[in-house]
Amino acid sequence: MKLHIDSGRCQGHGRCYDRAPDLFGDDEEGYGMVLGDGTVPPGREHDARMAVANCPEHAIELAEETSHDR
Amino acid sequence: MTVDERFPRNAPETVDEEPIGTRSEIITGPVSDWTTDFSHLEPQWSADPYSIQDDLRKRCPVAHTERFGGGWLPTRYEDVAAIAYDTERFSSRSIIMGNFRPPRDLAPIGGSPPISSDPPFHHDARKLLLPAFTKSAVSRQEPATRAFCHSLIDAFGNRDVVDAAADYAQHIPMRVIADMLGFPQEDGPRFREFVENTLEGINLEPDERIARMSKLFEYLLAQIHDHLDNPRDDLTTFLINAELYGRKLEADHVAGTMALLLIAGIDTTWSAIGASLWHLAQTPRDRERLVADPGLLPTAMEEFLRAYAPVTMARLVKQDMRWHGVDMRADDWILLSFPAANRDPAQFDRAGEVVIDREVNRHAAFGLGIHRCLGSHLARMELRVALDVWLERIPVFSLNDSSAVTWSAGQIRGPRALPMRIG
Numbered sequence: 001m002k003l004h005i006d007s008g009r010c011q012g013h014g015r016c017y018d019r020a021p022d023l024f025g026d027d028e029e030g031y032g033m034v035l036g037d038g039t040v041p042p043g044r045e046h047d048a049r050m051a052v053a054n055c056p057e058h059a060i061e062l063a064e065e066t067s068h069d070r
Numbered sequence: 071m072t073v074d075e076r077f078p079r080n081a082p083e084t085v086d087e088e089p090i091g092t093r094s095e096i097i098t099g100p101v102s103d104w105t106t107d108f109s110h111l112e113p114q115w116s117a118d119p120y121s122i123q124d125d126l127r128k129r130c131p132v133a134h135t136e137r138f139g140g141g142w143l144p145t146r147y148e149d150v151a152a153i154a155y156d157t158e159r160f161s162s163r164s165i166i167m168g169n170f171r172p173p174r175d176l177a178p179i180g181g182s183p184p185i186s187s188d189p190p191f192h193h194d195a196r197k198l199l200l201p202a203f204t205k206s207a208v209s210r211q212e213p214a215t216r217a218f219c220h221s222l223i224d225a226f227g228n229r230d231v232v233d234a235a236a237d238y239a240q241h242i243p244m245r246v247i248a249d250m251l252g253f254p255q256e257d258g259p260r261f262r263e264f265v266e267n268t269l270e271g272i273n274l275e276p277d278e279r280i281a282r283m284s285k286l287f288e289y290l291l292a293q294i295h296d297h298l299d300n301p302r303d304d305l306t307t308f309l310i311n312a313e314l315y316g317r318k319l320e321a322d323h324v325a326g327t328m329a330l331l332l333i334a335g336i337d338t339t340w341s342a343i344g345a346s347l348w349h350l351a352q353t354p355r356d357r358e359r360l361v362a363d364p365g366l367l368p369t370a371m372e373e374f375l376r377a378y379a380p381v382t383m384a385r386l387v388k389q390d391m392r393w394h395g396v397d398m399r400a401d402d403w404i405l406l407s408f409p410a411a412n413r414d415p416a417q418f419d420r421a422g423e424v425v426i427d428r429e430v431n432r433h434a435a436f437g438l439g440i441h442r443c444l445g446s447h448l449a450r451m452e453l454r455v456a457l458d459v460w461l462e463r464i465p466v467f468s469l470n471d472s473s474a475v476t477w478s479a480g481q482i483r484g485p486r487a488l489p490m491r492i493g
Contacts, residue, residue, distance in 0.1 A: 011438075011439065011440065012204075012442060013436060013442055013446060014205055014447055015372075017205070018205075018368065018450070019368075026204060026205060026206070028201055028204070029200035029201060029204065030200055030204040030205065030447065050429060050430070053430045053432065054372075054430060054431060054432055055432070056432055056433070056436075056442075057438065057442075
């Protein structure tokens with residue numbers, strides 16, 4: 001499972017890094033960034049989904065990978 | 071004395087001059103029909119805008135008014151979002167719906183950049199300010215904010231009734247933004263006057279409105295002069311020295327941005343803190359739950375922001391057009407109600423209820439698109455700290471007299487008198 005932020009849509013609301021600071025951070029202007037390569041560690045899927053569901057700009061995508069893809 | 075030609079010391083008497091623009095007839099009094107005659111400045115709206123908006127959403131989702139020279143009020147989330155995203159057809163050159171429209175050539179900068187700016191200028195003016203308002207930048211204000219909240223509650227002494235709006239909520243954003251701009255902390259009462267004049271003085275006669283707005287800009291010019299003489303590490307000195315396109319900012323840009331930060335920094339958060347405490351005062355179940363589980367506060371806070379979103383914006387239609395079933399004319403206002411969007415049942419389950427553990431809450435309290443509230447991280451910090459300290463110090467409280475609660479009129483809604491019984 002992998003997170004991606006569409007920087008064309010993100011406006012820096014910060015709902016993602018407020019909720020899951022281990023999955024998201026911000027740049028020097030407050031725009032959201034995924035940490036690392038965006039891979040969601042086991043057990044963090046729920047917060048990843050909630051970050052997607054709460055982004056006011058619909059800027060976060062979550063690619064569901066099946067285990068044999070990884 | 072440091073001389074900066076942008077900010078003359080003995081300015082000629084130009085400040086009271088009538089600004090160029092168009093004025094419309096001032097129409098006040100009871101609304102005859104909310105679908106064709108709405109006004110956000112009448113007492114019925116201040117008392118309960120939600121029932122009006124819910125009714126309009128069902129039977130007339132883009133309401134109209136002839137007041138303010140003509141305007142529209144969309145109440146569906148989808149329509150509010152579409153306008154917020156459509157900077158091609160809706161201009162921000164004025165964001166306060168009233169009886170004065172600034173001239174079209176004020177775009178794309180507007181009177182208080184970047185909130186009043188359109189693309190492409192908007193992006194550059196906003197970019198200057200973003201680093202000062204990131205979550206980590208504003209977290210530096212948190213210890214002082216927390217200490218200040220405690221000091222306000224200490225000052226309640228042994229009183230068993232306090233005004234949670236006047237004695238608590240209003241002071242918190244005033245202090246924080248005064249510190250960030252480098253203005254004297256004791257000027258709070260003047261800030262309140264500036265806020266009320268700007269946002270609630272919409273239907274005053276032009277001379278009176280101009281005179282009152284001039285007082286704000288005279289004050290800001292005095293602060294600029296003080297900062298020229300004594301530069302310091304604050305937003306005023308930053309704006310005086312800031313450059314765009316290789317040049318220092320125009321004088322109007324500096325003062326306009328200062329006005330924006332001062333006004334928008336105060337009344338909005340004051341309203342959010344007050345509305346949240348108002349809700350908790352009359353909902354013991356939610357209050358007790360938050361006292362028992364402070365970890366729920368960040369989630370509850372987003373719900374207070376959704377249900378009691380303080381901020382409504384405005385736009386001006388750029389050209390005549392047919393839009394979502396209505397005929398808009400150039401220079402018609404749009405009253406862009408994020409509060410109405412936030413209560414649209416098509417977007418939110420149980421839209422009219424306050425559900426403090428609502429986990430999926432894609433609200434638009436801080437706007438949508440390129441004008442997302444610049445101060446949203448600051449506002450969230452202040453709201454979280456203000457509620458956290460209040461609930462820790464005053465876990466039991468209730469409205470002393472619900473009929474004594476008053477709400478502000480106009481585009482920013484929050485309690486202005488909120489008598490609270492402690493214990």
